[in-house]
Amino acid sequence: MFSNKNVAALAAALDRGDFATADGFLRAGTNVNSPGQCGVTLLKWAMNEENKGAFKWLLDNGADPNLAPSEGYGALSSASSSNDQYWLEMLLARKPNVDLKQTFDDGNDVTPMFAAIVSEKEKNLSLLISAGADVNGRINTWFGNKSLLDWAAENGWFRGLYMLLEAGAEWHHPTESRGLPFVVLRWKLREGSNAEWRDRVLTFFREHGADVDAAQKIVNEEKDQDRPSR
Secondary structure, three states, rough: OOOOOHHHHHHHHOOOOHHHHHHHHOOOOOOOOOHHHHHHHHHHHHHOOOHHHHHHHHHHOOOOOOOOOOOOOOOHHHHHHHOOHHHHHHOOOOOOOOOOOOOOOOOOOOHHHHHHOOOOOHHHHHHHHHHHOOOOEEEEEEEEEHHHHHHHOOOOOHHHHHHHHOOOOOOOOOOOOOOHHHHHHHHHHHOOOOHHHHHHHHHHHHHHHHHHHHHHHHHHHHHHHHHOOO
16 A cells, blocks of 8 residues: 555554554654555545544644545545544544545546535534535536535435535525426435425425425426326
C-alpha cells in the first residue's frame, strides 16, 4: 500500500498497536499525510482496516481529514457512508470541510452529504447537518447535476429527504422531473417505498404551499399512458 519505507513501517506499527514505535517515526519526520497506492492516505487506510486506535492516533498527530485519494472516496465521504458513526464523529471533531467535494476523472462528484444520502445513513446525515453542511449542495453524476433533495427523492429515501427539508433545504427549484412532489408521488407506484415518511414529506409540501394535487394529476396521467391498450 505504501511505497515509502518509513510510511509503510509506521502503518505496520499502527496496525499492531505499537504507538511507541509510531511516535518514533513521527519524531523522525515521517509524514502522516503521505499518499500510498491510488493516493490512499494513512487515515483512509486505518478506516479500511477498521483500526480505531490507529485512526485516532493519526488524527491526534496531524493527519488531515480533508485529504482525499485520487481514486475512491476520501476519509470524510467514506465515514459519511459508514454504518459506524465513530469515524465521522472523530473527523467532525477536527472541524474539517464538511462540504468537501471530490470530482473524479469521469466527471462524477461526491461530497460527504451525498455519500450519506445515497447510502441512506440517517445518523451520519444528522451529524453533517449539525456540523453545518450545505443542505442545498448540488452533485454532478452521469445522471445529471441535481440537488441533494433530488437525489434523496429519486432514491426514495424519504426519511433523509424530510431531514433536509426540516434543515431548510430549498425545494422551490426546477428539477428534471417536474418538481419534488411529483418525484415523491411516483414512488407510490413502486414496491418497498417507505409510505410513512413519503406521506410526511407530502404533508410538508402541502403545508408549505406546494400543489400536490397537480403533481398527483400528472402522475395519474403518466400511469394511464403506461397502461397497455386493449
